[in-house]
Amino acid sequence: MQEQLSALLAKAQNELPALKTRPEFEAAKARFVGPHGELTALMKQMGTVPKEQRPALGKLINETKGQLQQQLDAALRTIEAGELQAQLGPAVDPTLPSPDAGPGTYHPLTLVREEMCRILRKVGFTVADGPEVETEFYCFDALNTPPDHPARDAQDTFYFPDNARFGNVSKKHAHEKYLLRTHTSSVQIRTMLKGEPPIRIVSPGRVYRRDTTDATHSANFHQLECLYVDKHVTVRDLKALLDYIFASLLGPDTKTRFRPHYFGYTEPSFEVDLTAKHLPKVNKEWIEIGGCGMVDPAVFAAVGYDPETWTGYAFGMGLERLAMLLYGIDDIRYFYQNDLRFLKQFA
Numbered sequence: 561m562q563e564q565l566s567a568l569l570a571k572a573q574n575e576l577p578a579l580k581t582r583p584e585f586e587a588a589k590a591r592f593v594g595p596h597g598e599l600t601a602l603m604k605q606m607g608t609v610p611k612e613q614r615p616a617l618g619k620l621i622n623e624t625k626g627q628l629q630q631q632l633d634a635a636l637r638t639i640e641a642g643e644l645q646a647q648l649g650p651a652v653d654p655t656l657p658s659p660d661a662g663p664g665t666y667h668p669l670t671l672v673r674e675e676m677c678r679i680l681r682k683v684g685f686t687v688a689d690g691p692e693v694e695t696e697f698y699c700f701d702a703l704n705t706p707p708d709h710p711a712r713d714a715q716d717t718f719y720f721p722d723n724a725r726f727g728n729v730s731k732k733h734a735h736e737k738y739l740l741r742t743h744t745s746s747v748q749i750r751t752m753l754k755g756e757p758p759i760r761i762v763s764p765g766r767v768y769r770r771d772t773t774d775a776t777h778s779a780n781f782h783q784l785e786c787l788y789v790d791k792h793v794t795v796r797d798l799k800a801l802l803d804y805i806f807a808s809l810l811g812p813d814t815k816t817r818f819r820p821h822y823f824g825y826t827e828p829s830f831e832v833d834l835t836a837k838h839l840p841k842v843n844k845e846w847i848e849i850g851g852c853g854m855v856d857p858a859v860f861a862a863v864g865y866d867p868e869t870w871t872g873y874a875f876g877m878g879l880e881r882l883a884m885l886l887y888g889i890d891d892i893r894y895f896y897q898n899d900l901r902f903l904k905q906f907a
Contacts, residue, residue, distance in 0.1 A: 562617075565624045568598055572628055576635040585639055589632055599625060665907040669782055669895055672883045673764045676784055679808045680762045683801070685786060688761040690747035692768070693720070695736040698746040702862040703825040717742055718768050740768035745825060748787040748874060752863040757870050758790040764879065775891045782879040789855065789865070789872035795828070798852055798873040802832060806849075810836045810886065817846065826853025826874055836885075847885075850877030 572592055579585050593599050602621065609617055666674070677687055690698075699705075700712055710716060720738040747763035764784040771777040788797070799818065806814045818830035830853055833846040852875030857867035880892050887906075889895075894902050 562620060564602055565620060569624060569627055572631050576631050579635050579639060582639060585636055592628055668883045668887060668906050669879050672879050672886060677762060679805055685760050685762045688747050688751050688763045690750050692741055692766060693738055694741045694746050695738060697736055698749050699739060699741050702749040703745055704856050704858040705824045711742060716770050742769050743767050744783045744785045749863060760788045762786045778892050783876055784879055785876035787874045789870055793871040793873055795854060806834055813837055823851055823853055825856050825859050827856045829853035850875055
């Protein structure tokens with residue numbers, strides 16, 4: 561029996577280190593120590609051994625079983641290490657150059673936003689921000705948008721359930737409906753409620769509307785709006801600033817024009833068109849780029865400004881629209897697909 565146990569240990573020591581996979585390991589384990597394994601078969605012969613030899617033989621069998629288990633554990637650790645190495649792949653040499661294709665870059669919308677803010681800072685504007693979750697007061701009421709206006713319909717605006725509550729709205733307006741802001745004009749109201757004129761701010765940010773996504777529309781997009789409030793502000797000042805902005809952004813040959821329009825929070829109101837010969841897809845044609853106008857006296861009344869003392873202008877435009885013009889992009893969906901082939905073009 562002792563010779564058989566020694567032979568079994570030698571056999572295991574020879575075979576187990578050569579195992580490469582878990583199926584091979586499980587088969588070997590069953591062959592050596594399983595219910596029908598070789599060690600189990602030797603243990604069953606204990607009944608044929610004289611009683612006086614059984615204690616010594618039992619001790620020898622237990623020692624053999626322990627040594628077999630150690631060899632099995634060592635074989636399993638080797639297999640597990642091989643599996644882990646296969647998952648990790650070849651070792652990395654940290655002294656080699658990086659395999660990256662190149663440095664990262666800003667998203668094209670970020671590039672346009674930062675450039676617009678830089679241009680406006682040069683003429684005294686400061687950047688203002690506000691929450692994307694708003695109440696009807698900041699998004700509609702204070703901006704002279706009547707209750708029956710189509711923009712306030714649930715088919716155009718993302719409303720939250722009536723029981724939703726958020727911490728960024730004052731108790732004064734806590735009873736109102738919450739919504740995802742449809743424009744960054746709400747930042748103008750928040751800014752005017754905080755202090756007295758003169759005010760000169762630019763408010764870029766993400767906005768939301770119930771639009772069907774296609775090449776020129778998206779349910780979420782980015783706007784940039786400006787507000788200037790002071791004494792004796794006129795339409796001439798508004799036109800001069802827009803000419804300066806687009807000449808700085810798109811080139812000195814860029815021209816702008818106003819077309820009469822209606823916005824609830826400005827009076828008079830205009831659509832802004834521009835043309836720039838050197839830009840792709842523009843050439844000599846006039847294209848719409850945004851809306852503007854003189855701040856309506858009702859808006860001043862909503863924030864406690866005297867419309868007989870103060871005047872001002874406001875204008876807004878989509879950053880996606882500007883980026884598409886500036887870079888010759890023909891589909892707004894490219895901005896949101898996280899396609900590195902597209903994004904790396906701006907590195």
